[in-house]
C-alpha cells in the first residue's frame with residue numbers, strides 16, 4: 573500500500589496543508605501566537621503528526 577492510500581497519512585497531509593495555509597495568511601500564527609481561528613487547526617495537525625509518527629514507529633518495530 574502506498575503512502576497516499578493510507579487514510580492516516582492523507583489526513584495528516586491535509587492537516588499540514590491547512591495549518592501551513594492558515595499560517596501563510598495569518599500574522600499572529602507566523603509569530604507563533606496562534607489566533608482563535610488557527611489554534612484548532614494547528615492542534616489538529618499536531619495530533620495527527622503525533623499519530624503518524626507513532627504509526628511509523630510501530631511499523632519499524634515489526
Ligand SMILES: [Zn+2]
Pocket residue numbers: 594595598599600601606607608609610611
Ligand atoms: Zn492564525
